[in-house]
Amino acid sequence: MTSRAELILPNGLPIQPEQQGMYYTLFLGMYLTTVLGNLLILLLIRLDSRLHTPMYFFLSHLALTDISFSSVTAPKMLMNMLTQTQSISYAGCLSQAYFFLLFGSLGLFLLTSVAYDRYVAICHPLHYTRMMRQSLCFLIVLVSWVLSSVSALVPTLLLACLSFLRGNTLHHFFCDLSALLKLSSSDITINELASFAAGSIDITLPFICILVSYGHIGATILRRPSIKGICKALSTCGSHLSVVSLYYGAIIGLYFVPPSINTKDKDVIGSVLYSVVTPMLNPFIYSLRSWDMKGALRNVLSKGPFSA
Numbered sequence: 598m599t600s601r602a603e604l605i606l607p608n609g610l611p612i613q614p615e616q617q618g619m620y621y622t623l624f625l626g627m628y629l630t631t632v633l634g635n636l637l638i639l640l641l642i643r644l645d646s647r648l649h650t651p652m653y654f655f656l657s658h659l660a661l662t663d664i665s666f667s668s669v670t671a672p673k674m675l676m677n678m679l680t681q682t683q684s685i686s687y688a689g690c691l692s693q694a695y696f697f698l699l700f701g702s703l704g705l706f707l708l709t710s711v712a713y714d715r716y717v718a719i720c721h722p723l724h725y726t727r728m729m730r731q732s733l734c735f736l737i738v739l740v741s742w743v744l745s746s747v748s749a750l751v752p753t754l755l756l757a758c759l760s761f762l763r764g765n766t767l768h769h770f771f772c773d774l775s776a777l778l779k780l781s782s783s784d785i786t787i788n789e790l791a792s793f794a795a796g797s798i799d800i801t802l803p804f805i806c807i808l809v810s811y812g813h814i815g816a817t818i819l820r821r822p823s824i825k826g827i828c829k830a831l832s833t834c835g836s837h838l839s840v841v842s843l844y845y846g847a848i849i850g851l852y853f854v855p856p857s858i859n860t861k862d863k864d865v866i867g868s869v870l871y872s873v874v875t876p877m878l879n880p881f882i883y884s885l886r887s888w889d890m891k892g893a894l895r896n897v898l899s900k901g902p903f904s905a
Contacts, residue, residue: 603684605766606677621678627877628671634880635660638890645893651729652714656883658738659707663876666700669693670771670872677770690772691757697872698749698774702799706741708844709803709810711837713737716810719834720817748795755791759783770865771872800848807841839882840875847871 612620638660642648673693677683685693717728752774762782769776774792778785814834847870883890 603686603765604690604761604772605683606673606685606770606772617678621675624671624678624873625675627873628667628675631667631671631873631877631880632664634877635664637894638880638883641890641893641897644897645889648889648893651731651734652711652718653889654734655707655710655714655738659704659711660880662700662704662707663879665696666704667873667876669696669700670868674770685772690767690777691753693772694756694774694777695749695753697771698752698795698799699745701871702745702748702795703741705799705803705844706745707738708837708841709806710734710737710741712807712810712841715834715837716813719814744798748798752788752791752795755788759785759788769868771868773864773868776864804845811838836883840879843875843878843882844871847875 639657642653642657670693673685714729718725721728756774756777759778759781760783761780764780767773767776767780778788778792781788811834847867
């Protein structure tokens with residue numbers, strides 16, 4: 598029987614040993630860009646009073662979630678590449694799986710919150726202040742945390758009950774839930790049902806809510822078609838739609854591709870896109886497409902953050 602004390606994480610990335618140094622530098626740069634870029638968003642929202650709105654309140658939480666989400670996998674992957682160590686404790690593996698599910702789910706719920714905010718702003722502009730009051734924004738974030746925590750906790754607790762008699766080598770670069778289930782020698786029927794239920798809550802439900810929100814936005818624009826209205830909608834929704842496309846594009850490629858054409862390398866590459874690349878691109882998308890963010894950045898650069 599294989600000990601549950603630790604699992605082996607051989608470098609699951611499809612790269613050659615002689616390319617380790619180049620990829621280490623690349624992933625280190627991407628991780629630092631993710632952290633610094635999202636910290637910049639948090640700083641700008643904190644310093645510029647014009648960004649103290651419900652939408653940027655949600656975006657500040659999304660930026661913090663992106664930092665946390667990337668930090669679940671990237672530091673351990675970089676450490677393994679640098680030191681050539683491959684082991685991770687069993688408790689550490691469960692913790693990594695839990696926080697990966699937690700922050701991945703939380704990011705999707707926060708994207709849904711931004712979609713609802715845009716729906717209210719465009720479809721009910723006269724009632725925006727009343728509908729998007731501060732107490733409601735705090736409640737939405739709190740509910741997002743609770744739902745994400747529960748949906749991540751249940752599959753992780755069920756995972757802790759499994760036996761691993763097929764070995765302790767996990768062919769991935771982090772403790773991915775699906776890879777751990779494949780490694781288990783126990784009956785995983787309940788685990789698969791729990792994962793399906795969690796996925797329905799974390800992935801399908803937010804996606805449906807986002808589609809409904811933008812369906813109403815599109816219908817509102819078509820009822821009152823004007824160049825000014827279309828441009829305003831694109832300026833306020835373009836960044837969010839780009840980030841939603843990144844998130845769900847990676848998720849669809851990772852989890853919804855038929856198994857017959859899915860490979861281990863494809864799983865790993867999809868996980869890298871979802872957990873490393875997407876959180877890195879979000880700050881660029883919001884800063885490049887948002888006039889408010891660019892204005893806040895210019896204001897900070899010209900006056901300095903500590904000026905009167």
